[in-house]
Amino acid sequence: MTAPSPLWSTLTDPLVRQNPIMLQILGICSALAVTTSLATALTMAASLTAVLVLSAGIISLIRRHIPDSIRLIVQIVIVASLVIVIDQLLQAYLFEISRKLSVFVSLITTNCLVLGRTESYARLNPPLPSMLDALGNGLGYSLVLAVLGGLRELFGAGKLLGWQVLPLADQGGWFTPLNLMLLAPSAFFLLGGLVWALRTIRPEQAEPAEFTPPALGEGAE
Amino acid sequence: MADLSPIAAWRRLLAMPNESRTKTIVMAFLVSAVCAVLVSAATVILRPIQTANRAAEEQARIEALVAGIPGMSELLNSAGGSLSTVVIDLARGAAAGDVTPDTLGAALADPGNWTALDPAADIAELGQRPDYAQIFLLRDESDRISLVLLPVGGAGFNGRIDAIVALRGDMNTIAGMAVTRQSETPGLGARIEEPAWQAHFAGKQFADESGTVRFAVARGPASSSHEVDGITGATRTGNAITRIMRFWLGPDGYGPLIAAIRRGEF
Numbered sequence: 001m002t003a004p005s006p007l008w009s010t011l012t013d014p015l016v017r018q019n020p021i022m023l024q025i026l027g028i029c030s031a032l033a034v035t036t037s038l039a040t041a042l043t044m045a046a047s048l049t050a051v052l053v054l055s056a057g058i059i060s061l062i063r064r065h066i067p068d069s070i071r072l073i074v075q076i077v078i079v080a081s082l083v084i085v086i087d088q089l090l091q092a093y094l095f096e097i098s099r100k101l102s103v104f105v106s107l108i109t110t111n112c113l114v115l116g117r118t119e120s121y122a123r124l125n126p127p128l129p130s131m132l133d134a135l136g137n138g139l140g141y142s143l144v145l146a147v148l149g150g151l152r153e154l155f156g157a158g159k160l161l162g163w164q165v166l167p168l169a170d171q172g173g174w175f176t177p178l179n180l181m182l183l184a185p186s187a188f189f190l191l192g193g194l195v196w197a198l199r200t201i202r203p204e205q206a207e208p209a210e211f212t213p214p215a216l217g218e219g220a221e
Numbered sequence: 222m223a224d225l226s227p228i229a230a231w232r233r234l235l236a237m238p239n240e241s242r243t244k245t246i247v248m249a250f251l252v253s254a255v256c257a258v259l260v261s262a263a264t265v266i267l268r269p270i271q272t273a274n275r276a277a278e279e280q281a282r283i284e285a286l287v288a289g290i291p292g293m294s295e296l297l298n299s300a301g302g303s304l305s306t307v308v309i310d311l312a313r314g315a316a317a318g319d320v321t322p323d324t325l326g327a328a329l330a331d332p333g334n335w336t337a338l339d340p341a342a343d344i345a346e347l348g349q350r351p352d353y354a355q356i357f358l359l360r361d362e363s364d365r366i367s368l369v370l371l372p373v374g375g376a377g378f379n380g381r382i383d384a385i386v387a388l389r390g391d392m393n394t395i396a397g398m399a400v401t402r403q404s405e406t407p408g409l410g411a412r413i414e415e416p417a418w419q420a421h422f423a424g425k426q427f428a429d430e431s432g433t434v435r436f437a438v439a440r441g442p443a444s445s446s447h448e449v450d451g452i453t454g455a456t457r458t459g460n461a462i463t464r465i466m467r468f469w470l471g472p473d474g475y476g477p478l479i480a481a482i483r484r485g486e487f
Contacts, residue, residue, distance in 0.1 A: 062252075064239075065235060065239065065244070065248060066239070066248065067239045067240060067241075067244060067245040067248055068239060068240065069240070069245060070245055070248070070249055073249070074248065074249070074252050077252055077253060077256050078252065078256060080256075081256035081257075081259050081260050082259075084260045084263065084264075085259060085260065085263040088263045088264055088267045088271070089263070089267065091267070091271050091274070092267040092270040092271050092274070093270070095271075095274040095278070103407050
């Protein structure tokens with residue numbers, strides 16, 4: 001058995017082992033906000049992946065010539081421009097979905113995942129590994145969004161991608177939708193559950209406790 | 222010995238240490254220039270498609286607005302199932318003879334067909350107002366006007382707000398309202414898009430007995446028949462809606478048209 005090539009592990013590591021949302025807890029605000037249905041979650045995931053890959057490629061191409069003193073501004077400008085272009089494309093060709101995503105596409109600019117990858121990886125590595133790393137991280141983000149969006153749409157409305165999967169009780173079926181699933185807190189619960197499950201399967205992901213609480217009984221004077 | 226050819230200058234730039242001041246400024250300029258071109262190109266190339274999308278959506282909202290007014294669908298069916306579209310001359314309050322819905326776009330491209338507004342009267346912060354507007358009318362069997370749809374617009378808190386106001390045949394009762402464009406704060410001002418809030422408009426009287434426009438978005442719950450409930454945390458968006466409604470229903474907006482319809486001259 002041969003060891004996997006470094007490029008392959010650059011691409012696949014962020015899917016589960018180093019998943020940006022579940023291990024690094026990056027970019028969760030959008031993950032919570034846009035996952036009420038699978039279609040918006042997938043559009044958001046695709047937009048973020050596109051921005052991530054393109055910005056990683058561009059920044060990696062000019063990485064030797066970015067002056068250190070303005071490197072964050074240069075990265076943000078590139079990311080923000082790509083986000084605007086993607087937003088305009090969505091408004092032109094996916095109008096309905098872009099209305100549902102509203103401000104969250106523009107907020108990709110401030111998604112810590114994007115700047116995190118360009119700052120920590122693309123700035124220091126050649127274009128091909130950078131883009132693969134970005135693609136892997138984008139897919140890792142997409143995986144979590146798709147799972148959350150799928151679960152929330154399935155249990156919140158009994159649908160998947162707009163198709164009625166579970167027959168609703170008020171239309172003669174047996175399924176009573178869980179309205180909680182369509183509210184923001186349910187995304188927290190589901191994400192927490194996912195992180196818990198993943199860290200149970202892979203205990204090495206659990207973080208060490210940051211401090212040990214003092215022993216009881218010696219406190220108040 | 223300076224070599225002035227651009228390729229050599231480019232090489233010299235790339236060879237400079239990253240920390241040099243010249244390279245920092247040149248890199249900052251180049252990155253912003255490339256990004257500016259990218260963003261402008263995307264906006265300009267895609268604008269026609271986006272405009273078509275918005276127009277289709279506005280049409281859908283007009284239909285939804287009419288369908289949402291109680292009793293309107295039956296009236297529509299008895300009236301032949303459709304609204305008639307009329308271009309009116311705002312100052313005269315009468316149909317504009319020479320401008321039709323098809324030529325309205327061309328007429329409004331001519332700056333001569335716009336009226337600059339006096340800052341004191343310009344409460345919706347429009348700056349200038351077109352002389353012509355496209356409205357939608359519905360007449361009942363006896364040819365009296367039973368519903369008028371008036372497009373309104375003006376400055377909101379974050380950007381322009383456009384809406385359509387439906388008035389009943391008495392020209393004082395609001396039959397409904399639909400927001401067609403807004404960019405207010407999501408979760409606060411943007412809630413003006415919610416049908417539950419827009420439903421408050423139905424049945425309100427926008428003017429008192431003397432004909433003065435009294436409509437307002439209240440701060441908190443509405444306290445009179447001229448007011449609708451305010452949205453918590455969206456006072457400035459609510460004020461913008463108040464100003465837009467007062468401007469367009471007042472003498473500089475559709476006032477002459479409303480008076481003409483009340484007199485039965487339309």
